[in-house]
Amino acid sequence: MRTIGLGAVPKVVRSYHSYEHDEDPFFNKESPKYRILEKAMEFVPEYGFQHKAILESSRTFGYSDAIQSLFHNGTFDLIKFHLVRERLRLTEVVSKTEEFKQLSDENTKVKYLVKKRLEGNVPYGKHITQLQTYLVLPPNIGEASEELHKLSDDIRFLSGDSANDFAWYSKRLSLSTTYVALETFMAQDKSPNYTNTFELADKRLSNLGDLGQVYNDVEEFLFYTVNSGLNLIKSQATRG
Amino acid sequence: MSSTVLKTIPKGAKFSTLSQLRAAVQSTSVPDSKPEPPKQYEYGALNDVQKAFLDRVIRVDQAGELGANYIYAGQYLVLSSREPHLKPVLKHMWEQEIHHHNTFNALQVKHRVRPSFITPLWKLGAFSIGVGTALIGKEAAMACTVAVETVIGGHYNDQLRVLAGKFDIPAKDLLTGETVTGVTSDELHGLKETIRTFRDDELEHLDTAVEHDAEKAVPYWLLTEAIKLTCRAAIWTAERV
Ligand SMILES: [Fe+2]
Ligand SMILES: [Fe+2]
Numbered sequence: 001m002r003t004i005g006l007g008a009v010p011k012v013v014r015s016y017h018s019y020e021h022d023e024d025p026f027f028n029k030e031s032p033k034y035r036i037l038e039k040a041m042e043f044v045p046e047y048g049f050q051h052k053a054i055l056e057s058s059r060t061f062g063y064s065d066a067i068q069s070l071f072h073n074g075t076f077d078l079i080k081f082h083l084v085r086e087r088l089r090l091t092e093v094v095s096k097t098e099e100f101k102q103l104s105d106e107n108t109k110v111k112y113l114v115k116k117r118l119e120g121n122v123p124y125g126k127h128i129t130q131l132q133t134y135l136v137l138p139p140n141i142g143e144a145s146e147e148l149h150k151l152s153d154d155i156r157f158l159s160g161d162s163a164n165d166f167a168w169y170s171k172r173l174s175l176s177t178t179y180v181a182l183e184t185f186m187a188q189d190k191s192p193n194y195t196n197t198f199e200l201a202d203k204r205l206s207n208l209g210d211l212g213q214v215y216n217d218v219e220e221f222l223f224y225t226v227n228s229g230l231n232l233i234k235s236q237a238t239r240g
Numbered sequence: 241m242s243s244t245v246l247k248t249i250p251k252g253a254k255f256s257t258l259s260q261l262r263a264a265v266q267s268t269s270v271p272d273s274k275p276e277p278p279k280q281y282e283y284g285a286l287n288d289v290q291k292a293f294l295d296r297v298i299r300v301d302q303a304g305e306l307g308a309n310y311i312y313a314g315q316y317l318v319l320s321s322r323e324p325h326l327k328p329v330l331k332h333m334w335e336q337e338i339h340h341h342n343t344f345n346a347l348q349v350k351h352r353v354r355p356s357f358i359t360p361l362w363k364l365g366a367f368s369i370g371v372g373t374a375l376i377g378k379e380a381a382m383a384c385t386v387a388v389e390t391v392i393g394g395h396y397n398d399q400l401r402v403l404a405g406k407f408d409i410p411a412k413d414l415l416t417g418e419t420v421t422g423v424t425s426d427e428l429h430g431l432k433e434t435i436r437t438f439r440d441d442e443l444e445h446l447d448t449a450v451e452h453d454a455e456k457a458v459p460y461w462l463l464t465e466a467i468k469l470t471c472r473a474a475i476w477t478a479e480r481v
Contacts, residue, residue, distance in 0.1 A: 015288075015295035017352035020425040021409065022285040157352055164302070164345040165359040 014150065027088070033070050036061065037081045048127045049078045049134070076140070079131055083147050086120035087154055094158045109159035111205040114179060115198055117151065118186060122194060128187040152176045178204050281411040283425045290407060294431075295353050296479040297399055301435070302344035303356040303478035304392055307366035308337040311388065314370020315381045323378050329452065333385075333445050340438050347431070356478045365474070369467065379456045380463060385449035387467040389442045395475055396439035403432050 017023070027034055040057035047053045051074025058067050071077050090113050094100055103109050121128055135144035152175040163171055182204065186197040286294070312334035320327050348355055356362065373384040411423050424432075 014352065016286070016291045016298070017350075018286055018291075018427060019350075020427045021283045153352070162345075162349045164348060164355055165306075165363075166355075166357075168355050169357065 014153065027084070032061075032063070032067065036063070036067070036070070037077060040078060041082065041085075044078060044082075044127065045123050048130055049075050049082070049124075051075065053078060075134060079134060080143070080147070082120075082124070082131075083151075086117055087147070087151050089120060090116060090154055090158060106159050106161065107205070107208065110155055110175070110208065111202065113155045113158060114175075114182070114205060115201055117155070117179075118182060118194070118197060118201060121183065121186060125186070125189075125194065128183060132184065132187060148176050148180070151179065174208055178208060280414060281420070281423055281425075282414055283411045284409045286409065290409075293402060293406070294351070297431075297435075298344060298347050298351060298353040299356055300395075300475055300479045301399075301438075302341070302348050302353075303359070303362050304395070304475065305337060305341040305344050305438075306359065307362050307474065308388065308392070309334070309341045310363050310366035311370035311384070312337055314367045314372075315374040315384075316370075318371055318374035319378060319381060322374075326378060326452070329448060333448065336441050336445070340441070343434060343438075347434075357481050358477070362474070362478070365470075369470075373463070373467075376460070376463075379453050380460050382449040382452045383460050383464050384467055386446055387464040388471055389446040389449070391468050391471040391475070393439055393442045393446065396435050396442065399435055400432065400439070403428065403435070 029035075036054060036057050039060060040053040043053035043056045047056070051071070054071055054074045054077070055065075055068065058065070093113065093116050100109070100112060103112060124131070134140060149172065152172040155175060156171055161168075161171060182197060182201050185200055186194060189197045191197070312330060316327075316330050316334055319330060347353070369384065370381075374381040407424070407428055408421055409425075410419050410421050411425075412418070413420050
């Protein structure tokens, strides 16, 4: 199995989140692999998500080139590292940022976190197209969409989502779609500091919260129809 | 015609019992974690099998209690006018189901379990069973309760058996530094207690239904067997989908 486990095997699907039992940390920050990848990300703005960044990084640590055997596929390792690290950073943002704690409603929190996540792309802005193209390749698409779902799920959870029914799915799906659209826009965005991207994020995310509501309204209407049908039958029955 | 109706629905309009159901469900929020007492134990990790089990337990129980909630909603809708003397009995059981449902909703959110994908189907199916059996008559409605609670009670017992047998997780005593077994985290203990309490509630519903002439529904044996079968199929599905 191809993993970038860095000490732990990534779960295929997230399941039951425990509060009292140890959760495996995804990253083993002590491992040479983590240190090399972390440093390699500093070379990505220059080289892109290419093995060369890893090579440069291990050389700065003075590792022999034999350590390269840790990395089967430099591009994949770097991209996965980037996606996971930026996603996990959001959990830190929530627990450590005073600004976030001031936010009151769910939708504002979602907006805040999506923008934080997009900010994580800024240093690698030139290479987002490469990243996106790589992720939709057949061998990577499965893992890519899984990671995308985890991102939406984290953002929803951290923003205080409490959906218990189908809205749980529509809220995550709509967020994933919007996020991909924003990232695609960002890849082409030439405005200084990606101001256009962040403006678009504001616009697109303002309507997002309604999607779960749209579904629930439809369900509401269907039940209304069933109910009134029943009342009609009841009234007919008593008359006859 | 219907399209114009759809367009003119004001946003957030509430028409049906559904919105009341939903309001009742949503108004109870996730119980917030209290200030924590000093920790005595540090519990080992749950393995993948245990996590997958807990994941399924919460999903299927949530779907089951949602079903129960909607069955009573359907029965109540029909029987409250036809059999007014049953109103308090039904109301009492329904309120307990709402409490069960809310409890599992809170657990689902807290432990990041995905709800069943076909929640809309459970709602519609359960509501129809409630309405349908109640339209046949109060005996059929009570027989329906007997059938449902028999399966659910048994299912809760199965879960308790696994939780008692397969969750002995070693923990580190933070005072002595020794590894001990036979202690249970509050989290798992709470889940067990919840399931135990709810199982007792369900068996009480079963007794109530029997007291209210469920056995007079003997000619409906086909109906009760069909409902039991449906419940088992629903459990199988809700654990997975
Ligand atoms: Fe129940
Ligand atoms: Fe019950």
